[in-house]
Amino acid sequence: MAHRIYGIQQIGLGTSNFAKTHQWYIDNFGFDAKIFEDNTVAELMLPYTGGQPHSRRAGLAMNLQGGSGLEIWQYKDRTPEPPHTFVQLGDFGIFAAKVKCPSAAKAHRHLLALGTKPLSAPTPNPMGTPHFLVADPAGNIIDVVEDPSMFQNLGLSTSGICGAIVGVSNIDDSLRLYSGILGYDKVLFDVQGPSEDFFGLPGGGEKIRRVLLTHSEPRRGGFSQLFGSSCIELVQCLERSPQKIFKNRLWGDIGFIHLCFDIKNMAELERLCNSKGFPFTVDSNVKGRFDMGDAAGHFTYIEDPDGTLIEFVETYKVPLLKPLGINLNMERKPADAGIPNWVMRLLCFKRAKKAV
Numbered sequence: 001m002a003h004r005i006y007g008i009q010q011i012g013l014g015t016s017n018f019a020k021t022h023q024w025y026i027d028n029f030g031f032d033a034k035i036f037e038d039n040t041v042a043e044l045m046l047p048y049t050g051g052q053p054h055s056r057r058a059g060l061a062m063n064l065q066g067g068s069g070l071e072i073w074q075y076k077d078r079t080p081e082p083p084h085t086f087v088q089l090g091d092f093g094i095f096a097a098k099v100k101c102p103s104a105a106k107a108h109r110h111l112l113a114l115g116t117k118p119l120s121a122p123t124p125n126p127m128g129t130p131h132f133l134v135a136d137p138a139g140n141i142i143d144v145v146e147d148p149s150m151f152q153n154l155g156l157s158t159s160g161i162c163g164a165i166v167g168v169s170n171i172d173d174s175l176r177l178y179s180g181i182l183g184y185d186k187v188l189f190d191v192q193g194p195s196e197d198f199f200g201l202p203g204g205g206e207k208i209r210r211v212l213l214t215h216s217e218p219r220r221g222g223f224s225q226l227f228g229s230s231c232i233e234l235v236q237c238l239e240r241s242p243q244k245i246f247k248n249r250l251w252g253d254i255g256f257i258h259l260c261f262d263i264k265n266m267a268e269l270e271r272l273c274n275s276k277g278f279p280f281t282v283d284s285n286v287k288g289r290f291d292m293g294d295a296a297g298h299f300t301y302i303e304d305p306d307g308t309l310i311e312f313v314e315t316y317k318v319p320l321l322k323p324l325g326i327n328l329n330m331e332r333k334p335a336d337a338g339i340p341n342w343v344m345r346l347l348c349f350k351r352a353k354k355a356v
Contacts, residue, residue: 028116089202129147
């Protein structure tokens with residue numbers, strides 16, 4: 001059986017204060033459903049945590065209007081470090097998370113009404129789609145992109161995650177992973193030079209190459225209807241020598257720490273990754289089945305050519321109604337079997353306006 005990618009499950013976000021970060025994303029972007037939370041020790045990420053296990057608090061927050069989530073992650077036994085250098089567009093790593101919205105103009109007005117000042121006004125990108133940029137309190141950049149598609153209409157001004165901006169050293173080399181493994185095989189634009197719609201960003205006035213990718217075929221099965229379509233924007237500096245965003249820092253420090261994909265059939269995916277020169281660097285199966293709070297599954301990591309971390313998760317169990325002990329068992333579902341919409345809507349019982 002071939003592997004299947006259901007979509008982006010989440011972007012990891014390292015923070016120094018879990019509750020405050022979650023509350024900001026609830027208020028500003030509607031990430032008010034906490035799908036699970038785990039307070040244990042991260043024992044399996046030793047290549048990226050200085051060779052030492054660390055206690056942490058982690059939880060998956062989602063906007064159930066549609067899109068992917070944020071895995072908010074905080075060290076409990078050390079002080080998370082911010083970037084050591086000033087992060088600019090094109091630096092290697094996940095520079096920004098993309099959030100979709102029904103109307104960029106309305107989403108912009110909503111943030112202004114909350115007292116959150118965007119970095120730019122709604123402006124067309126090279127393919128004419130309105131978007132604008134905003135920074136969270138830690139300085140992490142969010143690219144708010146107009147996209148009317150949604151899983152369900154909750155009346156929110158924004159929906160969930162729909163992709164990322166990733167800085168790379170060579171776009172053509174990076175396509176071996178982003179197109180060849182992750183399935184982003186359709187080029188929406190490929191432009192060079194200064195980009196007017198990025199002028200509000202650090203480094204936004206520099207000469208760059210930027211390529212926006214999406215998948216030519218819709219994702220099918222699993223939670224794909226909730227995740228929706230997504231895109232990856234690769235940015236390569238053409239004049240400046242970029243830095244690694246996580247240079248001399250640990251995974252879990254402040255910033256976007258990984259891009260995670262929900263998948264089926266990890267064994268086949270590993271064979272594909274090996275054949276293209278991207279071996280697993282972390283594999284949770286070395287210690288058997290992995291549980292994360294009330295959720296369970298199998299996770300692995302690879303690195304893109306510049307060291308950006310890509311996570312794969314084969315989900316086995318998702319808690320739906322914890323007080324009633326109702327869980328969704330994914331382990332034996334066929335790869336093409338989608339989760340019924342009425343089941344996914346049960347996740348709305350996890351919505352809360354206050355983070356804890």
